[in-house]
Amino acid sequence: MHPGHRAVTGFVTVILALLVLIVGLAAQWPLWAWPVAAAVLGAGTTASLVWERRHRPLIPPEFLDEPDRPIPPVDRWECVVRDVALPSHWDDYDFLFSATVRWVPQHPASDPLVVNAGALAVDAVLQRARQVTERFEPHRCSLVQHRLHAELATMLPDAGGLVTAMAENVRLRLDDADRERLAKLATVRKDEAVWEHERKYEQNKRAYLGEDVLKTPGSAVVWWLAKNDEQVDKTVADIGLLAELASAAHDQPVPADFRRFVPGLAAQPPAPEPEEEREPAQDRAAPRTPDERVDQLLESIGITEDDPRFALFIGRLAEDVKLAGETEMAEALEHRHARLARENGAPDGSGPDAAPADGGDGPDEAQQPGDQHP
Incomplete structure (x- = not known):
């Protein structure tokens, strides 16, 4: 005691x-x-x-010989790495990694001249950090730093099993120039997104007005009446304005049914057809004389006076036209046939190719049964 x-x-x-x-x-x-x-x-x-x-x-x-002998301190293996470039998810944008690497050799009795445990520990930590950083975009730097704190907080062996390593005081940052570029890219992306939304809104609005509201003057009147359902008189008074608006939206003239609602258009005739859609006046003008009609007919058929069959064709054609009741044109054809006969040496029109004026049998009637009119 x-x-x-x-x-x-x-x-x-x-x-x-x-x-x-x-x-x-x-x-x-x-x-x-x-x-x-x-x-x-x-x-x-x-x-x-x-x-x-x-x-x-x-x-x-x-x-006791030494009753208060102190406990010997524990050896600590650690080193500091600063601004090691680790890849991000985007090319040419690297994270700069800094941390305190701690490790414990798995075989403390091994010769330190043979095994560089510090280099193995740093490499193991950097490999673990790289697997994290390369999955994230560079503008997520703060988030990646907290993720690395958790991933590197435990002692894990290296690939060869010679050391177990961890990291403390992890710091992750971007180069100043890269940070400025990312800020500009973010601003451009945001502005582009806003512009794209505004453009789509404008397109939808134009499509709604052009293809639905102003598709026809009637649809414009119905839309305006729906907007002013308690002002029918106002809608009726605005029909002319709505008709002009709908027609202008489609580059078309005001329809005839709505012209009476437009001041100044009720008494005007309809707009003429475009010049390109109208045929030339000379193409639509009918020939005035029988000779002109004959010339137009021969031109459309494509037969000329140089053709050896021309005289025979004129004689037969004169007969057919006379039978059809076109007396004036038949006489013009007979006159043309007689002129050709005189030019060929039969002044009285009784040459071998002449056609009788009374439609009787002429020399051409003696052709073979197989002959046909050209």
Whole structure:
């Protein structure tokens, strides 16, 4: 038993005995209470002495050679890496990685001249960091840094199993020039997205107005009436304006049914056809004389006076036209046939190719049965 513990126990026992005596006298305890109080006080003192004896060290401190020898410090293996370029998900945009790499050799007894444990630990940490950074876009730098804190917070062995490594104080940043470029690209993408939405909105609005609202003057009137369902008189008064608007939207003239609603157009004739759609005047003009009609007919057929069959064709054609009742044209054809006969040496028109004016049988009627009109 330690001497100091025995002294403290005796002092406390005396103090407690005095307190019990004072309390008993003041409370006027009966005679049987005094032996009980003395027994409780003695039992407490005995228990304290027994507990101290049981918890004494096997070898007292005074018998130890170095009772307060300090614990030797634990060796720490670490190094700092700064601004190591790690690839991001975008080409030509790298993260700059900095951290404190800590490691523990798996075989502490190995010769440090043979195995560079620090290089293996740094390479293992960088490989783990690379697998994280190459999946993220460069503008997510802050998010990737927190992800690396979690990924590199545990000791994991390298590929050869020679060291286990981790990283602390991870810092990740971008080059200043890359950060400025990313800010400009983000601004351009946002502006482009806004412009694209505005363009689509404008296209949809134009399509709605041109293909639905202003498709016809009638659809424009119905749309305006739906907008002003309580102002029918106003809608009727605006029919002319709506008709002009719908026609202008499709580059067309105001339809005839709506011209009476447009001031200034009710008394005007319809617009003439475009020049390119009208045929030339000389093409539509009919021949005025029989000779002109004959010339037009021969031109359309494509036969000329130089053709040896021309005289025969004229004679037969004169007969057919006369039978059809075209007397004037028949006479023009006969006159043309007689002129050709005179030019060929038959002044009286009785040459071998001449056609009788009265439609009778002429020399040409003696042809073979197989001959046909040209």
